[in-house]
Amino acid sequence: MEQINAIELKNVTKRFGEVIANDSVNFSVRKGEILSVLGENGSGKTTLMNMLSGIYFPDEGQIFINGNEVMIRSPKDSFALGIGMIHQHFKLIDILTAAENIILGLQGSKTLKMNQVHEEINKLTAEYGFDLNPSQKIYNMSVSQKQTVEIVKVLYRGADILILDEPTAVLTPQETKKLFDVLRNMKKAGKSIIIITHKLNEVLELSDRVTVLRKGKYIGTVNTAEATADSLTEMMVGEKVKLDIDRTEPSNTEKRIEMRGITCRNREGLKVLKEASFQAYSGEILGIAGIAGSGQKELLEAIAGLQTIESGEILYYAPDGSTNKISDMKATDIRELKIHLSFVPEDRLGMGLVGxxxxxxxxxxxxxxxxxxxxxxxxxxxxxxxxxxxxxxxxxxxxxxxxxxxxxxxxxxxxxxxxxxxNPTVLMVAYPVRGLDINSSYTIYNLLNEQKEKGVAVICVGEDLDVLLDLCDRILVLNSGRVAGVLDARKTTKEEIGLMMTSDRKGAHKHEQRSGK
Incomplete structure (x- = not known):
């Protein structure tokens, strides 16, 4: 008897003017499986998922759900078919509780009794292994908890097919492991799960099959057990790609940046950086790790003269031996002093470039x-x-x-x-490969290494701990605005970094001298 797929796409094409985003794509997802979707930037992954979630409508082709041909013209149609998409940027209202967000917009939600809603949510979370308090406000939640709310929201509405876009991008290793356990429980319960990700190690660990797209075309689907990182990359790119970061030992290092007890507040008056201190050296890559909102943005902006400093000082040690106190300067002053400092901010089109x-x-x-x-x-x-x-x-x-x-x-x-x-002497980059495919990512990693070998002090904020461990010489860990420690990247593990990112401050100081400097 032929197996009925949860989703099947036949010859689906989507055009935007003269650009063909998806070109006669054939694609299927089985019931009760975890399928990873891989492809370079512009390969058509997001467009394909947006057609399943009702954001786009295909120009040609057919979509089948559970063996029946369907027309998905809106997100409402997608929900009615049991499809739920969890986007990378969450769509939650901060001042509401988890339960209120979960039922928001449901027909008849105003007449629902919250006690009953809480019971139903607790039943769902217990079934799949989530950890969620329905009464907790969103603004009090970690990124991982907010993601849980988004997943429970689509399950509560009856989703049997879940699409997750880069679900581990901002999670610690411990949170990622917990999410994977939940997804495996959902798979056992018969749910079909599609994951879009750039992290090949996670693809190989979690998924049953992998579908690869290249330049809008369907390349093929392979069983994960028969795949390797090299084979998947070759399918994505069309040729063999070297997936090694050639990290060299730092040489002739000299102090370039010294931060001493810097404290900063955000617009709401809350301390986002608390007495932060560290040193960055020429000829090394210093990684910055921390869960979202731990002060990474403010740390880089303080050095660049874009963040008001409440207390502390930042010193710049020039190659000619002179020292400048840049914490007293604005970005324009830093430029006028010919301090060769380059900054790639997180906000590409807001701060970096003019669209x-x-x-x-x-x-x-x-x-x-x-x-x-x-x-x-x-x-x-x-x-x-x-x-x-x-x-x-x-x-x-x-x-x-x-x-x-x-x-x-x-x-x-x-x-x-x-x-x-x-040609900077200090190069600061925030999430330099976010949104880049694996081939482009390694191009950027190599560029950062080239800068390091030229004697540049490179400071790199990243979210993929595996990459930070392979790329950096030292890793500074931020926890709630404080420096939890500075570790030798060659001797630590991502589990140790993850614990420092999330644990309370008690005992954190014992890590602070393990810097090798």
Whole structure:
């Protein structure tokens, strides 16, 4: 007897103008399996999932759910078919409780008795192994707890097919393990689960099968047990790719940045960085690890002169032996002193680049202060833009294209390329490969290593602990705005880092001297 798939797509095509995002894709998900979907940036993964979740409608092809052909014209249709998508950016209301978010928008939700809702949620969480308090407010929750609310929300509404977009991107190793246990329980209960992720080690650990897309086309589906990281990468890219980060030992290290007891507050007046102290050295990569909102953003912005400092000081030690107290300066002052500091912020189009401007103009932003005349030379910036497009394989019609028309991954390549091209002595990058496919990610890792070997002090905020362990020389761990410790990346483990990221401060100081400096 032929097995009926939970989902089957036949010759599905989706176009955006002249761009073909999905080209006659055939795709299936079995009942009670975990399927990973892999592909480079622009391969069509998100577009395909958006058609299943009702955000887009296919131009051609058929969609079958449980053997029946269906028309999914809206998220409401998708929900009615038992499909629930958990997006990377959560859609929750902070001032409401978990239970209130879970029933929000349901027909007849105003007449539901909250005691009954709490009982039903507790039954669901017990069945699958979640840890969730229905009465807890969202603003008091960790990222992992918010993700749990999103998953329970779609289960409460009757979802049998779940789509998770980069579900482990902001989780600690311990939280990731817990999520995987829950997903396996859901699989045992007959749920079908689709995971979009760039982390090959997680694909190999969790999924039953892997589907690969390349440039909008379906390449194939393989059993995970028969796959390796190298074989999956070759399917994605179309050729063999070296998946090794060539980390060298630091040499001729000199102190470049010293942060002494820095405290910062956010707009609401809450302390987001608390008496933080550390040193960054030339010729090394210092990783910054911590759960979301632990002070990573404020730490980098304080060094760049973009964050108001309540107390403490930051010193910059120049290669010529001079010392500058940059904590008293604004970003414009830092530039005027010719302190060669480059910054790739987390907010690419908010702080890094101007979306309405083309690639050439965005290159010129880096040095606009040096222009003495109204008419400026565009030849050098244009050559730089072309060089970055070629070296980093930026997919764009040309350097005259507005940056906002590029995909998130290509925007990131342009920003990283521009900052590195300014020949900094200190390079700070926040989530430099977020949204990038594996091939592009390794290109960026190699660029950071090149900077390190040139004697640049590289400070890298990352969310993938496996990468930080392979790429960095030391790892600074932030916990609720405090420095929990600085570890030798060659001697520590991601489990130790994960515990330091989440545990309370008692006993945390015992880690602080394990820096090798």
């Amino acid at each position: 309405s401007m083309d690639l050439t103009d965005n290159m010129m932003l880096r040095s606009y202060k040096e222009g003495k005349h109204f008419f400026v030379d565009r030849k050098k910036p244009k050559n730089l833009a072309n060089s970055i497009v070629e070296k980093l394989d930026v997919i764009t019609p040309g350097v005259d294209t507005p940056v906002r028309h590029l995909s998130g991954g290509n925007v990131q390549k342009v920003l990283v390329g521009r900052e590195i091209a300014s």
